[in-house]
Amino acid sequence: MKKILTIEGMTCGHCAARVEKALNTLPGVKAKVNLSKKQAAVSGDATAEQLTKAVEDAGYKVTSVLEKKGLFG
Secondary structure (H helix, E strand, O other), X not given: OXXXXXXXXXXXXXXXXXXXHHHHOOOOOEEEEEOOOOEEEEEXXXXXXHHHHHHHHOOOEEEEEEEEOOOOO
């Protein structure tokens, strides 16, 4: 299942890389951060709570988590 996280506090490429690294350290998670949209697209079995904790531990705030189902998300 794919999840789209909206994240506050990212202001530069370093911020986006830090969030992406934090998410990708979770087992089975593949994340890609889009700085201009202030979002992370995440695939894997991690829960919204686990993803939120990883982002918050990196120093940023998740404002929403949208779960997308189906072939094209």
